Amino acid sequence: MIIGLTGGIGSGKSAASDWFASQGITVVDADIVAREVVQPHQPALAQIIKTFGHWTILPSGELDRKALRNYIFKYPKARKQLEAITHPLIRQRIIQQLQESKSPYTILVSPLLLETDQYKLVDRILLIDTSVELQQERTTLRDGQTKEQIQTIIDAQMSRENKQQRADDIVLNDQDLSYLFAQLNILHQHYLNLGSV
Structure with a gap:
């Protein structure tokens, strides 16, 4: 089973994919x-x-x-x-x-999973979701880009609402990492069960 992991810039895709990798899950990173x-x-x-x-x-x-x-x-x-x-x-x-x-299942992490035909390669779509304000705040801290530059990237990607509609699973990453990892652990158990069917 292949899980497509996606999300906008600054949503926490890397933190999520690193967590899955730490659980022994193969992560293929499109970037x-x-x-x-x-x-x-x-x-x-x-x-x-x-x-x-x-x-x-x-x-x-x-x-x-x-x-x-x-x-x-x-x-x-x-x-x-x-x-x-x-x-x-x-x-x-x-x-x-x-x-x-x-591994029992595989993660394909791609920021453009839904904008390209890469979504056809996966069985389920996991969206790491967060507000535009948090996307801008995190990306400014990480990359030193201006809010305008970040907004240009956000505008070029599929809308948050559209991604939410197309996702099978959504993790809201609007708190600390322990909160993110707790949600991912629940999904990890779910995916292990699905993968063994």
């Missing part, structure tokens, strides 16, 4: 896979240079993620071009990692 496919000497990086130009590359030879992110937020057409390059490779690698999992 990590997305970084791997654009490493130097990977076909995706060569395709990005060909499509957008050498300004996308840092002197180290790595992708200038910040410059490219700023560019695709300004030009929606560029975002589609980038996704056409990276998404098929990301999907292929995610499927490979999911198939290699040996």
Whole structure:
């Protein structure tokens, strides 16, 4: 059984996926896979240079993620071009990692689970949910971004309400970590039971 774990920026996806990993559950992280496919000497990086130009590359030879992110937020057409390059490779690698999992169930953590077709890879959707105010507060502390920058990212993602409607399970992460982990532990037992059926 594969559980798709998602949530907006600053919702607590990483804390939740780290907790599942600490319980011996295999976690496949779409963000990590997305970084791997654009490493130097990977076909995706060569395709990005060909499509957008050498300004996308840092002197180290790595992708200038910040410059490219700023560019695709300004030009929606560029975002589609980038996704056409990276998404098929990301999907292929995610499927490979999911198939290699040996744990009772597997977590696929992806901020864009519902915005892409990655939701088709999972049996259930777990939403880590929180208010927009908490998303902004946590992300400002973590990344040092302005509220405007964070709001731009939130606006580009599926609405909180839409995610809530599509989720099978929702964990409201609006208190401390012990509160989050207590809710996750209940779901963990539930998933173990479902996975053994």
